[in-house]
Amino acid sequence: MTAPAHSDVTPHSPAQLVRLVAGREVSTRIRDKGFLIGSAVLIVLIVGLLVFQVAINSGSETTRIAVVGGSEAVTGALETQAEALDVDVQVTEYDDEGAARTAVEDGDVDGALLDPAGARPELLVENDGGQVETLVQGAVQGLSISQQLADAGVQLTSPPEVEVVALDADADADVEAAVVALVGVVVLYSLLILFGQFVAQGVVEEKSSRVVELLLATMRPWQLLAGKILGLGLLGLGQMVVIAVVGVAGALAFDVVELPGRLIGTVVTVVAWFVLGYAFYASVFAAAASLVSRQEDLGSVITPASIVLVVGFVVSVQAAQDPTGSLATVTSFVPGLSPLVMPVRQAAGGAAWWEVAVAVVLMLVAIAAIVRIGGRVYAGALLRTGGKVKFREALSAER
Amino acid sequence: MLEFDGLYKAYGSNQVLEGVGFGVAAGQMFGFCGSNGAGKTTTMRIAMGLARADAGEVRWAGRPVDEAVRRRIGYMPEERGLYPKMKVGEQLTYFARLHGMDAAPAARAAGAWAERLGLGERRDDRVEKLSLGNQQRVQLAAALVSEPDVLILDEPFSGLDPVGVDSLADALLEQCRRGVPVVFSSHQLDLVERLCDAVGILARGRIVASGSVAELRTSAAGRQLRVVAPDAAPGWAAAVPGVRVVSEQRGDAVLELAPGTDDQQVLAAALATGRVTHFAWREPTLVELFRDAVTDTREVAA
Numbered sequence: 001m002t003a004p005a006h007s008d009v010t011p012h013s014p015a016q017l018v019r020l021v022a023g024r025e026v027s028t029r030i031r032d033k034g035f036l037i038g039s040a041v042l043i044v045l046i047v048g049l050l051v052f053q054v055a056i057n058s059g060s061e062t063t064r065i066a067v068v069g070g071s072e073a074v075t076g077a078l079e080t081q082a083e084a085l086d087v088d089v090q091v092t093e094y095d096d097e098g099a100a101r102t103a104v105e106d107g108d109v110d111g112a113l114l115d116p117a118g119a120r121p122e123l124l125v126e127n128d129g130g131q132v133e134t135l136v137q138g139a140v141q142g143l144s145i146s147q148q149l150a151d152a153g154v155q156l157t158s159p160p161e162v163e164v165v166a167l168d169a170d171a172d173a174d175v176e177a178a179v180v181a182l183v184g185v186v187v188l189y190s191l192l193i194l195f196g197q198f199v200a201q202g203v204v205e206e207k208s209s210r211v212v213e214l215l216l217a218t219m220r221p222w223q224l225l226a227g228k229i230l231g232l233g234l235l236g237l238g239q240m241v242v243i244a245v246v247g248v249a250g251a252l253a254f255d256v257v258e259l260p261g262r263l264i265g266t267v268v269t270v271v272a273w274f275v276l277g278y279a280f281y282a283s284v285f286a287a288a289a290s291l292v293s294r295q296e297d298l299g300s301v302i303t304p305a306s307i308v309l310v311v312g313f314v315v316s317v318q319a320a321q322d323p324t325g326s327l328a329t330v331t332s333f334v335p336g337l338s339p340l341v342m343p344v345r346q347a348a349g350g351a352a353w354w355e356v357a358v359a360v361v362l363m364l365v366a367i368a369a370i371v372r373i374g375g376r377v378y379a380g381a382l383l384r385t386g387g388k389v390k391f392r393e394a395l396s397a398e399r
Numbered sequence: 400m401l402e403f404d405g406l407y408k409a410y411g412s413n414q415v416l417e418g419v420g421f422g423v424a425a426g427q428m429f430g431f432c433g434s435n436g437a438g439k440t441t442t443m444r445i446a447m448g449l450a451r452a453d454a455g456e457v458r459w460a461g462r463p464v465d466e467a468v469r470r471r472i473g474y475m476p477e478e479r480g481l482y483p484k485m486k487v488g489e490q491l492t493y494f495a496r497l498h499g500m501d502a503a504p505a506a507r508a509a510g511a512w513a514e515r516l517g518l519g520e521r522r523d524d525r526v527e528k529l530s531l532g533n534q535q536r537v538q539l540a541a542a543l544v545s546e547p548d549v550l551i552l553d554e555p556f557s558g559l560d561p562v563g564v565d566s567l568a569d570a571l572l573e574q575c576r577r578g579v580p581v582v583f584s585s586h587q588l589d590l591v592e593r594l595c596d597a598v599g600i601l602a603r604g605r606i607v608a609s610g611s612v613a614e615l616r617t618s619a620a621g622r623q624l625r626v627v628a629p630d631a632a633p634g635w636a637a638a639v640p641g642v643r644v645v646s647e648q649r650g651d652a653v654l655e656l657a658p659g660t661d662d663q664q665v666l667a668a669a670l671a672t673g674r675v676t677h678f679a680w681r682e683p684t685l686v687e688l689f690r691d692a693v694t695d696t697r698e699v700a701a
Contacts, residue, residue: 017497020493205482205484209480209481209482209483210479211481212480213478214476214494216448217447219466
């Protein structure tokens with residue numbers, strides 16, 4: 001037997017085949033216009049959300065006051081008063097009343113304080129004093145009182161500082177973390193849908209173009225399935241991480257969160273749950289998609305799994321408002337729903353470590369089962385083209 | 400030697416293969432014929448591991464064909480299959496790599512095969528943009544790109560124009576010269592007759608005839624003798640013992656001889672009538688052999 005010799009050819013291990021398939025998935029998808037546009041939109045959304053936050057914060061909380069004939073003491077009094085009222089204040093000196101008046105009329109400042117140290121200080125506002133009035137009133141009174149006391153020769157000792165004991169120091173941070181987790185879950189949900197679709201479309205594409213027969217002549221169905229899921233999964237994870245980094249970096253740069261440590265912890269949790277959620281849904285979507293041979297029929301088979309995803313999303317939004325409620329508690333253990341609900345509960349501080357552990361274990365068990373059953377369905381249905389294969393048939397199919 | 404040995408396969412109650420067996424030697428071109436639904440595709444899919452035989456096995460070099468061997472087989476499925484949105488060159492590289500080649504040699508081989516099959520300028524085009532004929536070439540290139548040890552091609556000639564047929568035939572003959580056994584199925588029997596060293600005819604799940612075309616001819620039952628004796632009176636041949644007249648028209652007679660009948664006796668009888676302008680055994684074409692082989696089993700089966 002004279003079989004030609006091949007110096008270029010080395011037999012592949014299963015891992016190499018899986019890597020080849022994964023590599024093809026990544027390199028075709030990364031050049032796909034739909035994918036690129038989708039990714040860009042998600043990142044723009046996250047950045048937009050941050051900018052929106054910053055705009056709201058800056059617009060409402062800084063009070064700008066023009067002062068005519070002020071002094072350091074006046075500015076100091078205004079700032080002390082602002083701190084007591086928990087607002088930011090920006091004091092600007094103006095030379096004369098006319099300039100200050102114009103500044104108020106133009107909306108450059110919220111109010112103009114004339115002759116603050118005199119007998120008849122005056123506050124110019126556009127129409128309504130509001131917060132500026134309270135602030136200025138307090139500052140001028142304080143100034144006046146200390147002036148009068150000093151004139152009367154009273155020596156002031158510093159008043160005692162009140163010690164503040166917080167009973168639930170994290171309450172605000174919990175809310176903030178829950179909001180971050182919710183934003184994270186929105187991204188997670190979008191990416192699960194997006195990449196679940198990619199997996200499903202890829203499976204159907206191979207089936208409808210019949211290329212699957214050529215592929216299966218060189219590898220086993222599970223290798224093809226694993227390569228596809230891993231390749232797209234890495235891409236999805238990469239995108240998740242990019243969004244997370246952009247989001248966290250942006251949040252820190254714009255200073256929109258109070259506890260950066262909590263923020264990062266929450267984001268890491270969401271990314272970890274993405275991995276589990278993706279493994280689950282990608283397997284389900286792949287097995288479902290293998291039952292049909294045309295893209296047009298895809299909707300009918302992946303709808304049930306999509307509905308579970310939507311339900312998980314709706315519950316997680318509800319959980320963000322009521323993280324200790326029984327709906328959130330129960331669903332955070334249900335495989336398939338847990339990746340969307342548990343991160344919100346965790347972030348809100350409503351989940352004990354053992355609860356998270358149980359949810360993760362349940363999810364892993366479910367993934368193992370799905371991969372086994374889904375893999376069989378996939379292998380059984382892959383070579384049956386034309387029409388829709390019934391789930392039972394695919395499961396019991398002998399090649 | 401590529402051996403198909405006693406393959407049985409049933410889908411439900413439909414028994415498709417009932418002991419299909421034949422061998423293809425290195426460097427041999429084997430034409431696989433049979434009516435629609437005879438089981439050609441199933442046989443090839445069993446060899447490629449795409450269907451599991453109920454009994455029997457396929458061997459290459461004495462070893463049952465397993466995954467490692469299959470990666471050394473170039474395969475062209477009946478239902479053509481390529482990634483529609485992948486570029487020609489990338490696609491060929493990918494298939495070469497799936498068959499075990501490293502990245503750089505795979506890319507080189509892809510480029511070389513694209514060039515050889517006249518796809519050089521289309522290397523960066525998506526497959527879906529090519530004409531059907533060109534897609535067919537890509538399909539063939541995908542089967543050949545890894546320099547396989549064995550070729551199994553299901554209906555490789557269908558849908559090709561005469562020029563395409565010739566270039567595919569050349570490519571296959573070249574593979575044979577390399578020592579590669581080539582099995583292909585086809586309905587174009589003239590092509591099979593022209594190209595193949597050996598032919599197997601599949602009918603009702605069995606190989607009903609196999610061997611070289613010449614062997615099939617000699618073993619064929621009901622060979623016919625054509626005698627043209629222009630001056631002969633009608634019925635002259637029927638008078639010769641052991642002769643059955645198939646047709647007779649103005650001295651042009653087609654005869655079938657019973658076993659043991661001497662054709663020289665027939666010639667003598669013909670000469671006795673006057674001039675004989677034609678006396679020859681008719682060489683049955685493969686089409687006729689095929690028809691006979693297929694009908695025979697139908698009758699047996701019925």
